[in-house]
Amino acid sequence: xxxxxxRLGALFxxxxxxWIISYTFEPRKTAYSCRTFWYCIGVSDRHGYxxxxxxxxxxxxxxxxxxxxxxxxxxxxxxxxELLFLALIQGWQSWSSDFRSTQRTANDFMDLLASTKLxxxxxxxxxxxxxxxxxxxxxKATARLPFARTDVYLREDEDLGVKYEDRHDPxxxxxxxxxxxxxxxxxxxxxxxxxxxxxxxxxxxxxLSENIIQTMISHSESNRDVGIITAICHQNEMANYDxxxxxxxxxxxxxxxxxDGDRDSASAELVATRLMLPELINGTDDSxxxxxxxxxxxxxxxxxxxxRKGVSFPPFNIVGTSWSQAGWIGVETEGICYxxxxxxxxxxxxxxxxxHVRHIDWG
Numbered sequence: 001x002x003x004x005x006x007r008l009g010a011l012f013x014x015x016x017x018x019w020i021i022s023y024t025f026e027p028r029k030t031a032y033s034c035r036t037f038w039y040c041i042g043v044s045d046r047h048g049y050x051x052x053x054x055x056x057x058x059x060x061x062x063x064x065x066x067x068x069x070x071x072x073x074x075x076x077x078x079x080x081x082e083l084l085f086l087a088l089i090q091g092w093q094s095w096s097s098d099f100r101s102t103q104r105t106a107n108d109f110m111d112l113l114a115s116t117k118l119x120x121x122x123x124x125x126x127x128x129x130x131x132x133x134x135x136x137x138x139x140k141a142t143a144r145l146p147f148a149r150t151d152v153y154l155r156e157d158e159d160l161g162v163k164y165e166d167r168h169d170p171x172x173x174x175x176x177x178x179x180x181x182x183x184x185x186x187x188x189x190x191x192x193x194x195x196x197x198x199x200x201x202x203x204x205x206x207x208l209s210e211n212i213i214q215t216m217i218s219h220s221e222s223n224r225d226v227g228i229i230t231a232i233c234h235q236n237e238m239a240n241y242d243x244x245x246x247x248x249x250x251x252x253x254x255x256x257x258x259x260d261g262d263r264d265s266a267s268a269e270l271v272a273t274r275l276m277l278p279e280l281i282n283g284t285d286d287s288x289x290x291x292x293x294x295x296x297x298x299x300x301x302x303x304x305x306x307x308r309k310g311v312s313f314p315p316f317n318i319v320g321t322s323w324s325q326a327g328w329i330g331v332e333t334e335g336i337c338y339x340x341x342x343x344x345x346x347x348x349x350x351x352x353x354x355x356h357v358r359h360i361d362w363g
């Protein structure tokens with residue numbers, strides 16, 4: 001009997017060791033919370049947070065704004081952040097899952113922000129959701145990191161009107177992205193105070209290359225023309241995930257007015273001839289910036305000054321608009337560069353070299 005118990009215990013210990021190894025030494029970088037042995041057993045944070053914690057207490061408040069939005073705020077008494085992180089989520093599905101289909105949560109998103117190695121006492125965070133349950137969970141998760149200011153917004157009647165799993169259906173793209181533009185603008189204007197820099201980060205991004213945000217900020221501060229910056233986004237098995245970032249190819253006819261009857265053919269010509277990010281950054285080094293005409297939103301830097309001057313995400317195709325109708329291209333992130341280029345500091349660029357973000361594998 002005793003020998004059987006010993007064998008059973010040894011088998012259990014072996015299986016437990018295999019489980020620990022499989023989650024701790026995953027050969028591909030993942031977004032899972034259980035990335036190290038010590039975090040698996042609950043002893044430490046996955047990424048850790050190396051910067052000093054704030055010396056002042058954080059004050060908390062919850063109010064219902066005049067438009068019915070509920071806002072939870074946590075802020076230090078001397079909060080004066082330079083950088084604002086922004087993220088939109090519908091509900092728990094928005095955090096998504098990675099290639100093992102392990103469901104992510106707001107805690108994984110906090111791990112991702114901690115992995116930037118930024119001093120988050122100099123940063124603000126604003127997240128908006130349409131789910132009351134996720135509003136509560138996000139409030140708790142954000143308490144893990146010492147942001148100078150944290151805002152969590154609840155707008156239960158304002159979602160994309162599209163299920164998460166259907167978000168890539170071509171039949172709903174224009175309506176979905178129009179709604180997404182409205183939500184982005186709302187959150188950006190609500191969340192922005194005196195910050196200099198804005199970073200949009202999708203909830204289902206799971207990995208950022210080292211110092212990518214620091215590099216974006218450095219480019220913006222050293223080059224007055226640089227106002228909007230993105231980076232190539234990939235999945236484990238897809239080299240270029242975000243097809244909304246591109247540069248117009250050698251097609252001068254697309255730079256001229258497009259007749260009403262030629263809109264569909266112009267759209268098809270743009271898709272066929274535009275230059276995508278892998279081609280644009282091929283052979284560049286990590287210090288390179290490459291000019292582009294359209295950006296995606298998986299990771300997006302925006303100079304806050306542009307927003308204060310009126311730059312926003314158009315909720316309709318803005319290119320080729322007239323008094324009577326919308327244009328033929330340029331909704332949401334694809335149109336923000338079209339607006340920004342009218343301003344001196346509104347140039348749109350993509351980081352070169354090895355800078356990248358990784359999106360979840362499913363979706």
